[in-house]
Amino acid sequence: MGTEKTIDRRVARTRSTLHHALITLILRKGYEAITVEDICNEANIGRSTFYAHFTSKDDLKRSGLDDHLRAMLVERQRHALAAPGELKDRSLGFVLGMFEHAREHIDLYRALAGGRGGTIVLGSIREILCDLVRAELAANKDRKLPDVVPNELIVQFVVGAFLSVLIWWLDGGAKLPPQQVDQIFRRLATEGVPSA
Amino acid sequence: MGTEKTIDRRVARTRSTLHHALITLILRKGYEAITVEDICNEANIGRSTFYAHFTSKDDLKRSGLDDHLRAMLVERQRHALAAPGELKDRSLGFVLGMFEHAREHIDLYRALAGGRGGTIVLGSIREILCDLVRAELAANKDRKLPDVVPNELIVQFVVGAFLSVLIWWLDGGAKLPPQQVDQIFRRLATEGVPSA
DNA sequence: TCAGATTCCGAACATGATGTCCATCAACCG
DNA sequence: CGGTTGATGGACATCATGTTCGGAATCTGA
Numbered sequence: 001m002g003t004e005k006t007i008d009r010r011v012a013r014t015r016s017t018l019h020h021a022l023i024t025l026i027l028r029k030g031y032e033a034i035t036v037e038d039i040c041n042e043a044n045i046g047r048s049t050f051y052a053h054f055t056s057k058d059d060l061k062r063s064g065l066d067d068h069l070r071a072m073l074v075e076r077q078r079h080a081l082a083a084p085g086e087l088k089d090r091s092l093g094f095v096l097g098m099f100e101h102a103r104e105h106i107d108l109y110r111a112l113a114g115g116r117g118g119t120i121v122l123g124s125i126r127e128i129l130c131d132l133v134r135a136e137l138a139a140n141k142d143r144k145l146p147d148v149v150p151n152e153l154i155v156q157f158v159v160g161a162f163l164s165v166l167i168w169w170l171d172g173g174a175k176l177p178p179q180q181v182d183q184i185f186r187r188l189a190t191e192g193v194p195s196a
Numbered sequence: 197m198g199t200e201k202t203i204d205r206r207v208a209r210t211r212s213t214l215h216h217a218l219i220t221l222i223l224r225k226g227y228e229a230i231t232v233e234d235i236c237n238e239a240n241i242g243r244s245t246f247y248a249h250f251t252s253k254d255d256l257k258r259s260g261l262d263d264h265l266r267a268m269l270v271e272r273q274r275h276a277l278a279a280p281g282e283l284k285d286r287s288l289g290f291v292l293g294m295f296e297h298a299r300e301h302i303d304l305y306r307a308l309a310g311g312r313g314g315t316i317v318l319g320s321i322r323e324i325l326c327d328l329v330r331a332e333l334a335a336n337k338d339r340k341l342p343d344v345v346p347n348e349l350i351v352q353f354v355v356g357a358f359l360s361v362l363i364w365w366l367d368g369g370a371k372l373p374p375q376q377v378d379q380i381f382r383r384l385a386t387e388g389v390p391s392a
Numbered sequence: 393t394c395a396g397a398t399t400c401c402g403a404a405c406a407t408g409a410t411g412t413c414c415a416t417c418a419a420c421c422g
Numbered sequence: 423c424g425g426t427t428g429a430t431g432g433a434c435a436t437c438a439t440g441t442t443c444g445g446a447a448t449c450t451g452a
């Protein structure tokens with residue numbers, strides 16, 4: 001199972017330093033604007049050393065930030081599911097946790113996904129959320145109409161709406177309290193938009 | 197009103213050729229992979245000429261594809277709003293149009309927004325759609341509850357959900373007919389997801 | 393503690409894309 | 423037809439990427 005026998009302290013140090021430098025720089029100037037050389041300077045590490053460990057900036061992010069975020073989210077989800085309450089209140093239970101988590105790390109989130117376009121940048125977050133919604137749909141499918149509506153469409157609908165609202169909320173400075181955004185979102189999702 | 201007196205045939209030709217070349221290349225290798233020089237080669241136009249008209253690849257896209265898309269969508273919405281029928285049926289009128297348009301140009305859409313990448317292009321489409329939804333909300337705001345729910349949140353909710361479903365649909369090959377996806381989406385949006 | 397193995401360093405090199413400038417030439421418009 | 427405007431392509435400067443390599447630093451295991 002274990003792929004690594006021993007981990008040389010130097011490589012551990014190097015990798016960790018690079019990851020840390022990346023986060024620092026993301027907060028300072030945003031992900032897109034960062035160059036490999038920037039990271040190396042910030043980390044005081046040779047550029048050739050960088051390429052000995054990672055193939056690119058994206059690679060570094062993948063093997064660091066994404067994994068880290070994924071771990072955090074899974075943990076939150078575990079908590080949310082373990083909490084007591086009605087099914088109605090637990091459904092979409094990850095939403096509140098996510099709003100809170102995002103607010104705690106608002107700078108990082110905004111640098112990563114905020115501003116323009118970044119919706120899809122949060123690829124791994126999106127995937128996790130899809131998994132959560134899928135699981136929830138599967139759990140509740142007993143008393144459901146025959147599926148003229150593909151489940152996956154519902155999943156995409158909910159996750160897309162959620163991420164969109166989340167990013168908007170963060171970009172606006174997260175003024176509304178998480179509980180309130182959570183409540184509004186879930187009402188929109190379960191009862192529809194009050195327009196038509 | 198008119199900003200342009202006359203349009204030199206040469207500039208019209210150049211611009212048009214460049215736009216066309218961009219689309220060709222997007223279909224051939226995807227937007228991200230395209231370089232300014234690629235475009236110039238494809239169009240048989242000097243690179244210096246390119247920079248005399250556009251400042252970058254993104255600029256070219258903006259002044260071509262985006263404007264075109266925006267015009268088409270506005271037109272579709274105008275039609276939908278002018279059509280007879282219940283308000284409920286007329287709202288979100290751009291949706292069906294967009295599904296149909298996307299299916300007609302499915303190769304282009306998938307190269308633009310599908311799979312991975314697509315961040316940049318989605319950004320502008322997203323903005324266009326936000327404008328449409330905002331306009332619709334503003335038009336219907338008379339018989340609305342006092343806004344405990346920020347309008348912009350609703351906008352983000354709807355547009356995020358829509359784009360997410362659209363991309364999923366396209367990536368799956370657009371198997372369901374546009375009318376059906378449209379109907380499902382609008383039902384989800386107006387009545388909520390049938391889970392909780 | 394020490395020796396051999398591994399990693400780090402930095403500088404050099406090759407490559408490829410961006411963006412600017414300019415003199416020359418061709419096309420357009422009135 | 424003649425003056426104006428746009429097109430051309432090549433030279434330049436710049437910047438980021440990715441690779442290579444020999445010597446120096448550092449780790450690991452005995």
